[in-house]
Amino acid sequence: xxxxxxxxxxxxxxxxxxxxxQEAPDCPxxxxxxxxxxxxxxxxxxxxxxxxNTNGCVSAGGHFNPFNQDHGAPGDQVRTSFCCGTVSxxxxxxKGAAIARCLSNQVLVHADQDDLGRGGHxxxxxxGNAGGRVACGVIGITK
Numbered sequence: 001x002x003x004x005x006x007x008x009x010x011x012x013x014x015x016x017x018x019x020x021x022q023e024a025p026d027c028p029x030x031x032x033x034x035x036x037x038x039x040x041x042x043x044x045x046x047x048x049x050x051x052x053n054t055n056g057c058v059s060a061g062g063h064f065n066p067f068n069q070d071h072g073a074p075g076d077q078v079r080t081s082f083c084c085g086t087v088s089x090x091x092x093x094x095k096g097a098a099i100a101r102c103l104s105n106q107v108l109v110h111a112d113q114d115d116l117g118r119g120g121h122x123x124x125x126x127x128g129n130a131g132g133r134v135a136c137g138v139i140g141i142t143k
Contacts, residue, residue: 002023044113045110070126111131114130
């Protein structure tokens, strides 16, 4: 049985929609979407703990990490659950919109590139040192 969900992203300048689908419980989750208003380059793209945006993106809590793992890349064996790493925005090819595609509550887009736990910064192993939160949205089940 297929399950689908969506998160509508809102921020001061950044907007978009991200779609989640899973064909069966033992299959990976496919994430696709379009995010506009991002600066050129790479941006952290993560699922956070809470589906709460009462205080903007700050209310989302930390990264969703039920197994208390270090932050890492999507292909790493040990990594935070549902971390999609980064999305890329190249205004020349996407007219200022980032296309989010990855396999993998609350989705957040960050101001900077996710260093995938390898940057050597004090935040690398917990958040990927991806910078401030520029947009967020609550994941909701769709038909």
